[in-house]
Amino acid sequence: MDVNLVELGPFASDARNLNKSARTRAKLMDAAVGIFAREGFEAASVNRIAQAADVVNGTFYLHFKDKDEIAGAVAFAIAAQVVRRLDDAMAGIDDAAERVACATRRFVEFALERPDWGLAFFRANWFFPQLRRDVTAYLRADLERGVKQGAFTATINDHVVDIVASMTLVTAFGRLRNEAGPTAGEDTAEMQLRLLGVPPKRAHRIAHAKLPPLKL
Amino acid sequence: MDVNLVELGPFASDARNLNKSARTRAKLMDAAVGIFAREGFEAASVNRIAQAADVVNGTFYLHFKDKDEIAGAVAFAIAAQVVRRLDDAMAGIDDAAERVACATRRFVEFALERPDWGLAFFRANWFFPQLRRDVTAYLRADLERGVKQGAFTATINDHVVDIVASMTLVTAFGRLRNEAGPTAGEDTAEMQLRLLGVPPKRAHRIAHAKLPPLKL
């Protein structure tokens, strides 16, 4: 028997050492995220996903009840990764303004690195309110921290959090579609700080500070 | 023969005096926008739209090639209305900061008045890049005017325009889902002015100024 060198998607890579069931499930999730991102959620039929996962239609139903279920699983798995990545990237940053700017820029960076995930996240964000809340909980904490530190003058409420988060999302989406230039992440971070009440010069400095490369 | 008092949607109302073909077309568009908004674009089948328009399946195809075509027609018709409304509401306002704040608040107001249209516009916005460009062209003009007037210090480019526009959209969407409070429009306008470089106090004053009721 020769090596079966299929390219593994991110989920499948993570599941490489798990049992067959988990591996197939991961393959389906990789396929689904690719189709959601490239062809839209509506174009994705169970058949299409199964085909892309190189698996037969009936197999899909062993792992997921229906399309909604896999969409939810994918969305929450991506969100978990995003949270983990941002958490790592921001460990050790205490200043709230720096944290907000860093989160924005890292998120955009991440979306560019995994375009499928970025697009899928963007679509899912408006679809699963719970998902948005999970991810923005961290953002809210930083905004409140900024108020305590005296860096932000804006009053923090759900709506402000939503606005700041959506600016980041829209920026990532714009970059993915080449409608925003390479400095869009920094520019957005700067705008976020300004609207939160950071003085323009300081906002510019923080938003454009050099980010260290991520350790793997 | 007794009166046939079916509730007419906005498109059908506008087409009341046109010929039958135009009236049926308008009925289909009203039906489509309702379904897009309430059940999502994917749930909308041609059958479902025809049914909601109280018309038989084959009739649909006399008026539109397929679902994409009616979606485009609806989206651009809504965009044209939005532009007209904002244009009316802003006639006579010269100060760029006031114009930006007014546009934001009026847009949110409009979306609340016609929830179906607001939701459909929100979805279509990410789907038809041309649509976004058409609508944001006006916004861009006001942002550039603000720089000329010395009110805005930010440099205006596609990305800034996109960010400001998406803040407005997200606010309307939040209001429509009752996830944002009644002052969200004003709050967003204030944030927009701040990120554009308007001093906080002035931003607050302009964004919360009383808007005159719209004349019909």
Next chain:
DNA sequence: TCTAATAATGACAACTATCTCATTTTTGAG
């Protein structure tokens, strides 16, 4: 190696969607 549990297959029934077109109905100009 053997074998019970686990996973995958593929055919299929039921359903839904798309689009066409011969026929019927409605409209409005003369």
Next chain:
DNA sequence: CTCAAAAATGAGATAGTTGTCATTATTAGA
């Protein structure tokens, strides 16, 4: 009122989708 043009109807051919299940293949522990 008449009647040709315009519009609408609804049956149906074709294709795609969902979800099930008896059968086959694979896996991994004893």
